[in-house]
Amino acid sequence: MNETVEIYPKQYEKILKATQDIGFRQLSELPIGPFLSALAASKQSGSLLELGTGTGLCTSWLLHGMSADSTLITVDNSAENIEIARHYLNSDPRVDIVLSDGEDVIDRIPPLSVDLIFADTWPGKYYYLNEALACLKIGGFYIIDDMKIRADWSEEHNSKIQRLIDHLSQRDDLAIAKLCWSTGIVMCVKVA
Numbered sequence: 459m460n461e462t463v464e465i466y467p468k469q470y471e472k473i474l475k476a477t478q479d480i481g482f483r484q485l486s487e488l489p490i491g492p493f494l495s496a497l498a499a500s501k502q503s504g505s506l507l508e509l510g511t512g513t514g515l516c517t518s519w520l521l522h523g524m525s526a527d528s529t530l531i532t533v534d535n536s537a538e539n540i541e542i543a544r545h546y547l548n549s550d551p552r553v554d555i556v557l558s559d560g561e562d563v564i565d566r567i568p569p570l571s572v573d574l575i576f577a578d579t580w581p582g583k584y585y586y587l588n589e590a591l592a593c594l595k596i597g598g599f600y601i602i603d604d605m606k607i608r609a610d611w612s613e614e615h616n617s618k619i620q621r622l623i624d625h626l627s628q629r630d631d632l633a634i635a636k637l638c639w640s641t642g643i644v645m646c647v648k649v650a
């Protein structure tokens with residue numbers, strides 16, 4: 459597809475600048491942003507959950523797509539990152555930006571209550587996966603990125619990635635699409 463003009467969330471550029479200023483390197487790549495935004499838009503009056511806020515880049519994309527009556531809980535255990543996300547996004551009444559371990563937030567969420575999970579950290583992805591998926595409604599999206607095997611990652615991490623993809627592929631409560639673009643996106647829909 460040809461290059462097109464991207465309409466960015468209002469705060470995106472400022473958050474990106476603040477992210478670069480603190481030298482945070484684990485920021486999400488741009489292409490997943492509009493993808494998350496479109497998925498968020500498909501869940502009108504939705505309840506969304508982001509595990510791993512970082513500085514709020516993808517949070518801003520989720521909010522960009524969400525309807526006025528949707529809500530988003532996002533969690534990160536880094537005070538420095540959360541401070542940036544809160545500074546730029548906390549005035550939006552739809553978002554609750556939580557400084558905590560992801561598993562503590564997962565524990566507080568009722569089963570079958572979430573329409574979309576973007577799992578961008580360890581809990582809810584490499585551990586606490588069953589607990590996170592239990593929160594998801596039937597028909598809800600479970601999205602992860604960084605699923606491409608990379609030569610500059612350790613063999614141990616690459617085999618973790620492969621094990622996670624194999625596990626998700628074999629579950630009979632999920633329909634899975636492995637998308638080989640950007641950092642490698644895996645999109646699952648809960649079916650049972």
Ligand SMILES: C[S@@+](CC[C@H](N)C(=O)[O-])C[C@H]1O[C@@H](n2cnc3c(N)ncnc32)[C@H](O)[C@@H]1O
Nearest residue numbers: 485486510511512515516534535536559560579
């Ligand atoms: C890949 S980054 C998230 C990037 C973010 N989604 C974005 O849009 O740029 C992963 C984040 O997970 C956070 N983190 C690491 N362990 C965590 C845990 N146990 N609970 C919550 N957050 C955690 C890190 O502080 C880091 O900000």
